[in-house]
Amino acid sequence: MRVVRLLRVLKLRRIIDAMLEYIESEFTFLVISLLRLLFFIVLLNHVIACLWFLIGKESSTSNIINWIEVGGYQDETATYKYFTSLHWALTQFTPASMDVSAKNVYERMFSIAVLFFAMVAFSSIVGGVTASMTQLQNLRSNHMKQFWMLRRYLKQNSVNKELQFRIEKFLEYRIMKEQEYVQPQMVLHLPKLSIPLRNELAHSIMVQWLRGHPLFHKISTLMPNFMHKLCSNAIKEKVLGQGDIVFEHGEECNHIYFLSAALVLDYTPLLNKRREEVEDADSTRLQQKQWLSEPALWVPWKHLGVCECDKPGELISVDTNNFQKEMCAHPAPRTFCASYARLYVECLNNLPKDMLSDVLDESTLDTTALVDRANAVMAAIYDVGRGSSSALDLSHLGLP
Known part of the structure; x- marks a missing residue:
């Protein structure tokens, strides 16, 4: 019944979506979207790590060989056991390895289920992270490319240094304002007002x-x-x-x-x-x-x-x-x-x-x-x- 409380995460998502509506900068929006994906990865691996530790603990109670006893973690602190489980969970999502592995049929079944889930979920998460990083790079590269073209244009037309400086500073100010504030021409519904x-x-x-x-x-x-x-x-x-x-x-x-x-x-x-x-x-x-x-x-x-x-x-x-x-x-x-x-x-x-x-x-x-x-x-x-x-x-x- 306590697991049902995890449904509150859905409410958290609605709250986060409502907060994102107040963000006006596209760069900030992409960074927050990236952080949200990383937070989801950590939360998902936290749940898997807890379930992995639960299976090992229950197997130990039933006198079934398990990863806790084989690895010699019985006398370790709860914190160390948790981070060991979290480490194992992360290795299922990434091409990494560690000395902890399934030692009984229940742990093996859970490992297979996690691997199948990771193939679907992690690929989509990585795709989202890659898309966000690509957008950030494109924003920066387009901005730099346009200013490089501007400097070339001004130099080829022998514009003096002082005027070049003023033009660049003014355009930097305009671009910054356009990124921070929505311009009227960007709101297509405004002309429809009475x-x-x-x-x-x-x-x-x-x-x-x-x-x-x-x-x-x-x-x-x-x-x-x-x-x-x-x-x-x-x-x-x-x-x-x-x-x-x-x-x-x-x-x-x-x-x-x-x-x-x-x-x-x-x-x-x-x-x-x-x-x-x-x-x-x-x-x-x-x-x-x-x-x-x-x-x-x-x-x-x-x-x-x-x-x-x-x-x-x-x-x-x-x-x-x-x-x-x-x-x-x-x-x-x-x-x-x-x-x-x-x-x-x-x-x-x-x-x-x-x-x-x-x-x-x-x-x-x-x-x-x-x-x-x-x-x-x-x-x-x-x-x-x-x-x-x-x-x-x-x-x-x-x-x-």
Whole structure:
């Protein structure tokens, strides 16, 4: 009856299969599959070793010659007897030998049964291990071959060493990301989703990078439907490599940028400076939860500096034209954003000229306070619309 408890191993397999669903790396999945096969071999040989020892022990009790007495293992410890039995079991699965063999008809019958079982089971196990090892080798060899071809291509076309290094580092980063994270184009069922579900999915993925800005955090909280459409139609993700230029001084700006977790940017302000003086100018290092070029949402804007990627990662960009289009299609977002824009532009005009920059975060402009004032304006306007007040007095809000 205790042997029946071995059926719990089937439950263990279901648990392991459920855990494997959380593994995203193909390399890790193959390694774990290989370890699972090895564990099964050890478990199977443990059971056979226990049965082999049981037959020898029962034969000794019945005064039948057995492998324990012939080998002189009567006085050995239980641990030594167990590992001797395990050694015998392993030799039945592999082309190996040892001094322990069957000494009576029961042991001989069991040996024959194990040999027949081993021919079928072990061949399939070895086939699985070989297939896993072959896949691991193919993954590594294909990766190395492709990079070897890349280096040959770059050398044959006389590409300089610095650019070769940047290209290789960027491709290593992209391949690593593709191995760790499932790419949208790999999920064949995604195009079958309805448009509202696509919008919600895009919102769930993108909004985590936008919530660092008080305005987008407030929009996400108060107007989730508008934020869903915004994430689907106006927000894109772009992968940057080390040394890539995000924008140059003087370029027309039609995006506001947000940094992902891995990305690190260097921003150098060049107001009233020439492009050649960029190396002598002081740069600002930008990391996660910072944003660039917010004024482009509200006014015509040209970049006032140079932004360069220092560490590879993803840059989240909000297209200003699509943002304005989606905003104007809904009364509540239009009212809220228009109030915020008036307050923001007033503060922008009041800034000293030497403080103007593409990086206008909380340290320069108190955007949280501007969002609160814009929200109060919107609330006051809607109170009047509902007839709760006979006149609209916004003088206490400081709205220009």
